[in-house]
Amino acid sequence: MAELSEQVQNLSINDNNENGYVPPHLRGKPRSARNNSSNYNNNNGGYNGGRGGGSFFSNNRRGGYGNGGFFGGNNGGSRSNGRSGGRWIDGKHVPAPRNEKAEIALFGVPEDPNFQSSGINFDNYDDIPVDASGKDVPEPITEFTSPPLDGLLLENIKLARFTKPTPVQKYSVPIVANGRDLMACAQTGSGKTGGFLFPVLSESFKTGPSPQPESQGSFYQRKAYPTAVIMAPTRELATQIFDEAKKFTYRSWVKACVVYGGSPIGNQLREIERGCDLLVATPGRLNDLLERGKISLANVKYLVLDEADRMLDMGFEPQIRHIVEDCDMTPVGERQTLMFSATFPADIQHLARDFLSDYIFLSVGRVGSTSENITQKVLYVENQDKKSALLDLLSASTDGLTLIFVETKRMADQLTDFLIMQNFRATAIHGDRTQSERERALAAFRSGAATLLVATAVAARGLDIPNVTHVINYDLPSDVDDYVHRIGRTGRAGNTGLATAFFNSENSNIVKGLHEILTEANQEVPSFLKDAMMSAPGSRSNSRRGGFGRNNNRDYRKAGGASAGGWGSSRSRDNSFRGGSGWGSDSKSSGWGNSGGSNNSSWW
Numbered sequence: 001m002a003e004l005s006e007q008v009q010n011l012s013i014n015d016n017n018e019n020g021y022v023p024p025h026l027r028g029k030p031r032s033a034r035n036n037s038s039n040y041n042n043n044n045g046g047y048n049g050g051r052g053g054g055s056f057f058s059n060n061r062r063g064g065y066g067n068g069g070f071f072g073g074n075n076g077g078s079r080s081n082g083r084s085g086g087r088w089i090d091g092k093h094v095p096a097p098r099n100e101k102a103e104i105a106l107f108g109v110p111e112d113p114n115f116q117s118s119g120i121n122f123d124n125y126d127d128i129p130v131d132a133s134g135k136d137v138p139e140p141i142t143e144f145t146s147p148p149l150d151g152l153l154l155e156n157i158k159l160a161r162f163t164k165p166t167p168v169q170k171y172s173v174p175i176v177a178n179g180r181d182l183m184a185c186a187q188t189g190s191g192k193t194g195g196f197l198f199p200v201l202s203e204s205f206k207t208g209p210s211p212q213p214e215s216q217g218s219f220y221q222r223k224a225y226p227t228a229v230i231m232a233p234t235r236e237l238a239t240q241i242f243d244e245a246k247k248f249t250y251r252s253w254v255k256a257c258v259v260y261g262g263s264p265i266g267n268q269l270r271e272i273e274r275g276c277d278l279l280v281a282t283p284g285r286l287n288d289l290l291e292r293g294k295i296s297l298a299n300v301k302y303l304v305l306d307e308a309d310r311m312l313d314m315g316f317e318p319q320i321r322h323i324v325e326d327c328d329m330t331p332v333g334e335r336q337t338l339m340f341s342a343t344f345p346a347d348i349q350h351l352a353r354d355f356l357s358d359y360i361f362l363s364v365g366r367v368g369s370t371s372e373n374i375t376q377k378v379l380y381v382e383n384q385d386k387k388s389a390l391l392d393l394l395s396a397s398t399d400g401l402t403l404i405f406v407e408t409k410r411m412a413d414q415l416t417d418f419l420i421m422q423n424f425r426a427t428a429i430h431g432d433r434t435q436s437e438r439e440r441a442l443a444a445f446r447s448g449a450a451t452l453l454v455a456t457a458v459a460a461r462g463l464d465i466p467n468v469t470h471v472i473n474y475d476l477p478s479d480v481d482d483y484v485h486r487i488g489r490t491g492r493a494g495n496t497g498l499a500t501a502f503f504n505s506e507n508s509n510i511v512k513g514l515h516e517i518l519t520e521a522n523q524e525v526p527s528f529l530k531d532a533m534m535s536a537p538g539s540r541s542n543s544r545r546g547g548f549g550r551n552n553n554r555d556y557r558k559a560g561g562a563s564a565g566g567w568g569s570s571r572s573r574d575n576s577f578r579g580g581s582g583w584g585s586d587s588k589s590s591g592w593g594n595s596g597g598s599n600n601s602s603w604w
């Protein structure tokens with residue numbers, strides 16, 4: 001990655017980041033000659049501005065594993081691990097026999113580029129400061145071992161070639177095993193999905209399903225009674241979580257299903273009727289199925305809200321509250337509720353107050369910070385020069401996939417057209433494309449058939465695509481948390497990545513937040529950004545989050561202004577809590593931090 005960032009540096013797109021972007025055809029010419037640079041876009045002949053950009057791959061059938069995998073393919077939004085799973089018989093878990101073909105489909109073979117492998121900086125996660133606050137925080141695990149993990153889950157973790165837990169997984173396993181609720185914040189790409197799947201599945205494998213109510217109606221009125229419900233903001237994220245769930249439920253009694261909008265509900269109904277123990281859902285579709293009486297939440301032991309802040313941003317709060325508070329969901333205190341996100345603004349903490357009970361607040365690293373595995377570059381580029389600057393950047397990228405973020409759906413299509421006309425293998429993902437177009441675009445990108453994906457914010461959160469080496473913010477978002485999520489599509493699981501942003505005077509609303517992010521991640525702050533900071537003292541760092549913004553790194557139950565023990569240090573104790581509700585001296589920090597090196601598990 002150092003090579004890629006050096007190549008980008010050597011492009012001289014900015015003259016030492018001082019004077020803005022100089023298009024290729026004007027380099028070496030006097031400044032006065034540069035004024036007509038916008039002609040570039042009009043002369044290339046390739047830009048047609050229509051919706052055709054994404055259609056380049058419209059016949060692409062390379063669905064890859066993401067489109068259904070071994071167990072029956074994509075049948076329109078509802079998929080399950082079918083009948084090949086294990087059983088819960090007479091209080092005992094009876095796993096299904098191993099199946100070589102299934103294992104290759106689910107876990108790939110070593111070095112398979114379609115599966116993310118942990119990178120050279122994976123061990124650095126151990127150095128990230130952790131703060132866990134709440135009453136009686138259980139000791140974190142340091143290794144994947146059984147006990148405390150269930151033996152079958154451990155076998156599946158081994159098949160996934162995960163050798164040691166990430167910080168969030170170290171804490172979440174004992175927290176859930178001890179019956180506690182959890183609100184967890186951890187950096188992008190640091191294993192939050194495993195952070196909820198591992199403990200939920202481990203406990204489910206040990207304890208089995210809850211007894212189903214006696215009267216289940218006729219066949220046509222049959223309801224599913226899931227043990228675990230996981231809500232996620234987007235269809236793509238729900239599908240991805242489902243794909244991970246398929247891996248870790250392999251051979252078990254737990255049958256996973258996924259439901260999301262934009263796909264025919266009939267297929268989803270049929271799948272659910274065949275049984276559903278772990279349901280991954282977007283809130284809108286889940287509501288729909290509840291209204292149709294096809295799902296009961298009366299047996300839910302585990303409720304997970306992933307990317308909860310995004311769900312609120314998308315306006316899902318009424319649906320989420322309806323699902324959790326007005327239906328037949330097991331009440332707070334009887335179920336366990338886990339909330340995960342890389343960022344945790346105030347409105348989410350309020351939701352936590354209503355949905356969680358006596359919970360542990362876990363933050364790994366400074367909440368909302370970026371991983372140091374990501375090298376961040378900010379270039380000053382005027383709007384009319386962006387296409388040209390993009391071509392420069394792409395000419396420097398050799399290997400790997402590049403994700404390009406733009407602000408509007410129209411721009412996503414236009415830019416994709418432009419790139420295709422420039423002979424790049426590009427495709428687009430945004431909210432105006434149909435679900436199958438979105439799935440095909442993602443599959444093409446995952447498989448490398450398309451090396452460039454132009455995306456709106458729909459692809460900013462949670463998506464885990466191996467081999468994304470470069471994220472380009474062609475248009476910067478106005479909310480710095482969105483920037484954090486976007487660049488987090490690279491530099492995952494200890495791998496390194498490069499993130500480049502085009503900045504100009506239209507981005508004044510992100511100046512302060514961007515400056516903070518770069519500074520705290522020890523990244524170069526270009527002089528034009530420092531200047532912009534000076535000249536715009538009132539600039540907002542976060543449009544939506546108001547004053548809470550970048551300082552949302554603490555458990556709101558703690559006394560206001562408590563710094564959660566100082567983020568620079570790997571140990572924090574903070575005994576001051578608001579409200580005197582028995583919260584006390586239980587803020588733990590990463591005593592386990594450096595212990596990950598001794599791996600004695602038999603399969604390491």
Ligand SMILES: Nc1ncnc2c1ncn2[C@@H]1O[C@H](COP(=O)(O)OP(=O)(O)OP(=O)(O)O)[C@@H](O)[C@H]1O
Pocket residue numbers: 116117118161162163164165166169186187188189190191192193194341342461462463464488489492493
């Ligand atoms: N213990 C582990 N060892 C090795 N790789 C892991 C481990 N846990 C997770 N991973 C891998 O790390 C990658 C990132 O994990 P995941 O998608 O759960 O991150 P995340 O924290 O949810 O990110 P985001 O905030 O972007 O949603 C995935 O490819 C996953 O397979």
